[in-house]
Amino acid sequence: MRSLSYKRVFDRSLLGSVIAHYKSLASISAQIKIAYREYVLKKGSPSIIPIEIDTVQRAEFENAYSNKPIGAGLSWISELYINGLNSCPFCGGDGARTIEHYLPQASYPEFSVYSLNLLPSCGSCNSKRNSLNAHGAATSPLHPYFDKHILNKLNAYTVVSLDCGVIGFYLSYDHSPFTEEEQFRIDYHMEISLDETSYINRTLDSLETLRISSEKYSTPMEFRTEVIDDQIYISERKKDYNSWHHALCKGLANLSDDELQIIFGDSFGARASAPSLGRLRNLTP
Structure with missing residues (x-):
């Protein structure tokens, strides 16, 4: 958006x-x-x-x-x-x-x-x-x-929930810059435009890409700085504002390190402990 x-x-x-x-x-x-x-x-x-x-x-x-x-x-x-x-x-x-x-x-x-x-x-x-x-x-x-006056202030992000260990998503935005009338229009716009199935599938795909990237880092703090913040920066430099990937990264940035650990915990440091593809090729007879 x-x-x-x-x-x-x-x-x-x-x-x-x-x-x-x-x-x-x-x-x-x-x-x-x-x-x-x-x-x-x-x-x-x-x-x-x-x-x-x-x-x-x-x-x-x-x-x-x-x-x-x-x-x-x-x-x-x-x-x-x-x-x-x-x-x-x-x-x-x-x-x-x-x-x-x-x-x-x-x-x-x-x-x-x-x-x-x-x-x-x-x-x-x-x-x-x-x-x-x-x-x-x-x-x-x-x-x-x-409607540039609304869209240029719109900060959409994905709310990542962790209820009972199950990851869920929904798209929200920062309401503070808008009047009630403007919020009504934004809510209406999102309701009639967002294809929920496409949104969830694309968000899951982005999350899996980020999970693979997290394998290079040992801690949530490193991952936050090196990947999440960097992806937000790249999206904004490309003027790809409020894309679903951009929204997911902003949503993850809102989580605590403990919450990131729950989502990506098994992946942190996995690449460092696993043999690289190049090493595997060298071991192949």
Whole structure:
């Protein structure tokens, strides 16, 4: 979960090329321009009243997004897939390999090829939200462009529980910087975006990677300094804020040395006492 920097696309200028290519849209060009302006003024709110369009115009919008023709000036949409994001800006999960319509096409076809409405996300959280942000929705998820004031203060972390010797996880965040209204939006965003199964599996995978790293260190203190703190630093230097791996490392950093000993105790120092792979190869006849 993180904010994104907007790569400027001059949508109003490109609209002429879109209309020249999809001529049925010419009769509503003025309404589209007004809708684009309202999107900015209302920050993508689902309270925006959709344009009234016919079935032909709806199909044209769908074709424009699906085909992304160069002649209509829409080839830039394909570039959104190549974004260098290691985690989804909406949920913090791996990658951002799909393009999401923040206001869904079903409710708002006029924003089908509007750059501010097209955002990289992962497939699972995109599907999970589906049409929950349709026209009339009472609350909307955080917008990576318009909600920077919230997202840039958001400090999400994984709460690691040790009940009855069983490790459990859930995603939380530091509530202190936010008003009640902002907390409500964050909670809603996490509820409709987070795929619990994907989150648990990815967190378990990260934990296993960290467990293997812990084999090099004799004590929780060493492991905390050399691995956990370093992983937090790397994530933040990469601007991979609030990814699930970043959240897990922050959660582990909140634990005491005794709690880290419970989680990783059998692994500490294991690599020092075991023969290295190179030594094993040398012993092979």
